[in-house]
Amino acid sequence: MRLRNIEIFHAVMRTGSVSGAAEWLHLSQSAASKALAQAEHALGLTLFERVRGRLIATREAEQLFGQTSLLFAQADTVQRMARNLRRTPGGHLRIGCLPSLGIGLMPGAIADFRQRCPGVSVDITTGNGVELAEQCLSLDIDIALVFEQPVSSRLRSTTIGxxxxxxxxxxxxxxxxxxxxxxxxxxxxxxxxxxxxxxxxxxxxxxxxxxxxxxxxxxxxxxxxxxxxxxxxxxxxxxxxxxxxxxxxxxxxxxxxxxxxxxxxxxxxxAVVALQEATAQRSEALVLFLEAVGGRLRQEPAAAAIPK
Missing domain, CATH: 3.40.190.10 (Periplasmic binding protein-like II)
Known part of the structure; x- marks a missing residue:
């Protein structure tokens, strides 16, 4: 099954008709119908029942749609990243952190980082340590800031404070x-x-x-x-x-x-550690970001009542 066939199938599921899919993909209706027939032939499945001129998705089509939705969501992520890179030639960082660090540590660290790298955009997500480790492995984020925890050998863990x-x-x-x-x-x-x-x-x-x-x-x-x-x-x-x-x-x-x-x-x-996929390289921007985080970790906490 070719990518174009998947695209046609996904478009039909989204719009509910071949004509709608053709319009969405800027194709002729005959070309869209042909591609959908090719998709069904390649899969050996009936994806739609034709009932009184309407397409009714089969159970198999509904199951496949769940997977194609994930596929196109990933494609959208790639497109967003490309747009970010065009808008910010200096780069783009995807940072994951624990909610506790996101509240008390990250705002100051990002402010310091932005002073040094104003052209780098930053995307921040929060989650627990297990979730963030999984996102590092799947390369959904560039790095995760967590409290020290057991991790997979496929991750690199660096203590930063x-x-x-x-x-x-x-x-x-x-x-x-x-x-x-x-x-x-x-x-x-x-x-x-x-x-x-x-x-x-x-x-x-x-x-x-x-x-x-x-x-x-x-x-x-x-x-x-x-x-x-x-x-x-x-x-x-x-x-x-x-x-x-x-x-x-x-x-x-x-x-x-x-x-x-x-x-x-x-x-x-x-220990506060930075997790990263073991084979991933650290960009100059990421190195500078970690320096900013380390600097904040070494500073006096904002609550002046807490003595060293």
Missing amino acids: AARAVHLEAGAPAAQGEAEAAVVLATLDRARWIGIGGSDPFAQRIREAWVATDATDDAPEPIAALETRTYAVACALAAQGLGFALVDEFTAAAMGSALRIRPVTPEVSV
């Missing part, structure tokens, strides 16, 4: 320039903890550190009174006075303006 855990709860934030005393992890009331569920590596690091503070050998893993899958929601729950949250410093800096933010002792941190 670290994120620390901080304690958030309802209350007046510290005065400008005033440092808050650290919260001792072992003394926290687990019944008031707003936890992050799932397999999030940062949340798992917090749970491991909490268990390690217990002197007993068979200390149970702490169980949250409230649980969510996103740090931003945990911050919102804490703001309502429903308990305290342990989140990364970048989410705290972006979401915690009306919350009391304090460091945690012992310090809990996780």
